[in-house]
Amino acid sequence: MTSSSEGTFFLTGKDFVKAGTASGSLKRVLEDMGVPSAVVRRAAIAAFEAEMNTIIYAVAGIMHYYVTAEMIKVVIQDMGQGIENIELAMTEGYSTAPDYIREMGFGSGMGLPNIKKNVDKFMLSSVSGEGTTLEFIINLEKT
Amino acid sequence: MILQQLVDSLSLEVLTEGADLMRGVSGGYVSDMISDVIGNAREGQVWITFQVHLNIVAAASLKGLSAIIMVNNRRPLPETLQRASEENVVIMTTSLPAFDLVGLLYDLGLRCR
Ligand SMILES: Nc1ncnc2c1ncn2[C@@H]1O[C@H](COP(=O)(O)OP(=O)(O)OP(=O)(O)O)[C@@H](O)[C@H]1O
Ligand SMILES: [Mg+2]
Numbered sequence: 001m002t003s004s005s006e007g008t009f010f011l012t013g014k015d016f017v018k019a020g021t022a023s024g025s026l027k028r029v030l031e032d033m034g035v036p037s038a039v040v041r042r043a044a045i046a047a048f049e050a051e052m053n054t055i056i057y058a059v060a061g062i063m064h065y066y067v068t069a070e071m072i073k074v075v076i077q078d079m080g081q082g083i084e085n086i087e088l089a090m091t092e093g094y095s096t097a098p099d100y101i102r103e104m105g106f107g108s109g110m111g112l113p114n115i116k117k118n119v120d121k122f123m124l125s126s127v128s129g130e131g132t133t134l135e136f137i138i139n140l141e142k143t
Numbered sequence: 144m145i146l147q148q149l150v151d152s153l154s155l156e157v158l159t160e161g162a163d164l165m166r167g168v169s170g171g172y173v174s175d176m177i178s179d180v181i182g183n184a185r186e187g188q189v190w191i192t193f194q195v196h197l198n199i200v201a202a203a204s205l206k207g208l209s210a211i212i213m214v215n216n217r218r219p220l221p222e223t224l225q226r227a228s229e230e231n232v233v234i235m236t237t238s239l240p241a242f243d244l245v246g247l248l249y250d251l252g253l254r255c256r
Contacts, residue, residue, distance in 0.1 A: 017222065020201035024230075027205075045181055045205050052177075052198075104196045110178035117182070 004068045005033060011054045011061040013080065016104065019055045022063045023047035026074070033067060035140065042118040043072050043138050049111040050076040050134050056101055057081060058131065071120075072138045083126040090116070090124070144168045144252065146210055146233060149189070153247055155212060155235040158224060162233040168209045171253045173245060177202045184208060188255070189248070191241055195219045200226045210234065214241040 007029065009022035027044040031037075047063065054061040058080025066073045083089045090112050097107025116122050121137035147164040150157060157164070169187030174180050175194050184190060186207040192199065195217050203211050210233035213219065219227070219234055227234050237244055 017197065019198060024201065024204075041205065041207070048201060048205055049178065049181065105175055105177040105192075105194045105198060105202075108176035108178045110176070110182050114178055114182045 004066075005029060006066045007064070009063045011051060011058075011063060011076075011078065013055060013057075013059045013061075013078075015055060019052060020048060023051045026063070026065055029065070030067065030072065035067075035072070039072070039138060039140065043074065046115040046118045046136050046138075047074055047076075049115045050074070050136075052106060053111055053134075054078040054080070054132075056097065056106060061131075069140065071140055073135070074137075075133065075135045077131065077133045079131040082128040082130050082132050083124075084128045086124055086126060146189075149210075149248070149251070150235065152251060153237065153239075153244070155237050158219065158234045158236055159227050159232070161228070162210075163231070164233070166209050166233065168253065170255055171245065171248050172208075172255055173241060180208075181205060189253070191244060191248075193217055193241070195223060197223045197226055199223065200230055200232050203227075203232045204230045208232075212237060212244065214239060214244055 023044055026047050030040045058078035061078030064075045088094055092113045093109040095107045095109035101107050119136040120139045123135045126132040146166050167187055168189055171189045172184035173191040175192055177198055180202050184206050187209050190208050190211045199211055213236040216238045
């Protein structure tokens, strides 16, 4: 595996055509670095769910990734409505998605739980009315 | 089982150009919710859905699904088909409603778990 890599993608709220391209690019970066495919999949799933949440619920955001020999760290930070009750938001099945979002297949309230299941460390913080920061880490075994 | 066998047995219409129908099929999953598929579908399964939006391609690709099968003659949006071709995601459609399609897939031996 090549040593380390770092980069940033910009996310635009309500842009459902570009949606998924940041996590898609991150997936290719990890593949090119030689990260094992099972680990790439976990990272790509977590990044996709976080990217979609920013696109659906926020005005704009960034996804920053940082990969070393030990870990993959991804931070998704957005400006938007924020989350009032994090514990509630983390509950499987809880969703505030409006109807037009549900028609696109989102709003089952499983995105945040999916992220948590696929990562080793998960942090979610938010200031209501300002924005949300989600950070996750996936450990890379040293071989 | 491979995709070609499903296409032949159930007269599915393949919509993505140059689709690899030699791909194996390990089972099936039915859902219209993206995060449900991401959380619960398994690699190699066919995904039966009513959804046609672009985001289904990302979900199928992330999970390494064998193909997406749309029911009730639903057709993907043009941008969905284009993204699917780029990401090697196979999309098919059938005039059958989901209930009947799943019954036939089950008869062919496919399972979810
Ligand atoms: N970045 C964010 N900004 C504001 N609110 C958010 C953000 N991310 C999540 N939420 C809130 O948390 C809820 C639960 O999020 P989660 O991703 O688990 O489910 P969902 O997005 O509603 O549906 P799904 O992910 O299954 O399509 C959302 O409905 C929303 O209210
Ligand atoms: Mg979500």
